[in-house]
Amino acid sequence: MRYGQLDDFLAQCRAAPVRGPVALLMAEDDVELARTVDHHARAGFRTILLLAHPALDLDEETAARVQRIDHDPFAPDALVAAVNRLIPAVSGQWLYYGYNAEFLFYPFCETRTVGEMLAFHTEERREAMLSYVIDLYAGDLGRFPNAVSVSEAMLDRSGYYALARPDPSNHGHPKERQLDFFGGLRWRFEEHVPPDRRKIDRIALVRARPGLVLRRNFTFEQEELNTYACPWHNNITAAICSFRTAKALKSNPGSRHEIPTFLWRNSVRFDWTSQQLMDLGLMEPGQWF
Structure with missing residues (x-):
């Protein structure tokens, strides 16, 4: 699933709550991105959200494992701002946040x-x-x-x-x-x-x-x-x-x-x-x- 912006995903959360625990990963580039997603999927995160620049390409296997949200990773405090917006939408679930690599x-x-x-x-x-x-x-x-x-x-x-x-x-x-x-x-x-x-x-x-x-x-x-x-x-x-x-x-x-x-x-x-x-x-x- 791919969302054009964080607002689109948050609207979807109101209709269908996500399953936890949730991992929110921000891709600043593609360095070890597939391995990062794989590591957290193997750890048992039931939902993996990937914040990534719209131009960033994902391989098919990685794309199938995440819910991708188009996002500017270089905006001021990009990850912190995204976490604060996401918290109410996943209330009651455990949330992890981090970067690629x-x-x-x-x-x-x-x-x-x-x-x-x-x-x-x-x-x-x-x-x-x-x-x-x-x-x-x-x-x-x-x-x-x-x-x-x-x-x-x-x-x-x-x-x-x-x-x-x-x-x-x-x-x-x-x-x-x-x-x-x-x-x-x-x-x-x-x-x-x-x-x-x-x-x-x-x-x-x-x-x-x-x-x-x-x-x-x-x-x-x-x-x-x-x-x-x-x-x-x-x-x-x-x-x-x-x-x-x-x-x-x-x-x-x-x-x-x-x-x-x-x-x-x-x-x-x-x-x-x-x-x-x-x-x-x-x-x-x-x-x-």
Whole structure:
């Protein structure tokens, strides 16, 4: 199914509600787009919405797996604005949002569906899930000049840290159970990244309901949704393994020629398993075993 604009899809939602969980993917280009759709379909998302420029071509298999919505991916805050418009239309469903060349991982995702994971999270009375955007990059930029290689993907095994998140409404005191997380390429090459784009935390899974508002920094106006744990114990967290930062650093004129390699002493090969991410402390199962 293809819709000429987001309004057309929202009108369809009023007539026939979509099935969840829902994945909203924005295609900034065609890099690993088919693989991105395939990854999230295999995870168990029952509806995959693809926001894409009208001129972007899809292969038949990918087109059959998504509900495509023509959209300008380079409009200001394009994804955030789309999420905020979509939330009321999918009220009651779990919603994930991300970009092409980004792959959602959660604990034990090889053997358990995203629906099973979210059912457990819901039983713990959680309405959102913290995720960390973990930068992936090609080790050999000579062979992979756009920094994207699924077969030879690398990630940083260390260099991640968290800072207290100040609350402007409470004299700058730290917000309860909230932290700002940093690391990866945005930390190592921070001179090429605007300060407001350096965080790697994203509230990327949320149970939609009317009134929720996603902010530009990928947190919600409803503060409890931004917490990493409930008051009584830690909860599941997820990881979004993403080539997006590496791709941007090697395509932007200001950084393209300044970075001969992304490799450093703490680079390791990504084996595309949730166990590796848990072993590195990049996500945790909470009480889910």
